[in-house]
Amino acid sequence: METWGILFPESLLRSHAVAVLAAFVAINTVLYVALAIAKCLPKIYVQDWIGRRKQRSETRSIHPDGPI
Template structure:
């Protein structure tokens, strides 16, 4: 059985680490990691509903209640 490991324990030659393919692979892994972290953080935050920040159309300017202090 032939082993792919060299006596120093290195699987790939050093020339591969300086190749264009390795740089593209490293960039893909970096972007993937950043996206995974961003999604994990976004999932832990509470949900934000845009309607909570917009004025409601059905809210009256004045209370029409028989109780003048009732401001619902």
Template sequence: MAIAVPAGLLFPEALLHTHWFAVLATFVAINTVMYAALALAKILPKVNPSDWIRKRNERSETRSIDPGSTR
């Protein structure tokens, strides 16, 4: 015999004020933020700082026989 609960599974309000529930909620929050950060990092293009900063031994112009090459 099943009992229908229209609002889903409900816990007593006292359970929400326990220490272990706060620890569990904190873990879930940190896990969610980390998952979102990793997903965002995977979507964004890779950042190469060497593309922005010119090294001392790097030529300002290419000396290749191929005029379309960038390096």
């Protein structure tokens, strides 16, 4: 009696096409998990990490004691 596995013969399950498909599914799953985790994290703004050279050194407000 020949062993068939669950649905397909073993020769089909060990073929190159099934290995490529399994690799694609694995990469796709990891990518979607990474996107889901990134969506749960707070947003990161690049401007917060870069120095602010365009900020004025003194206030031009009508309230001179206000924040710079």
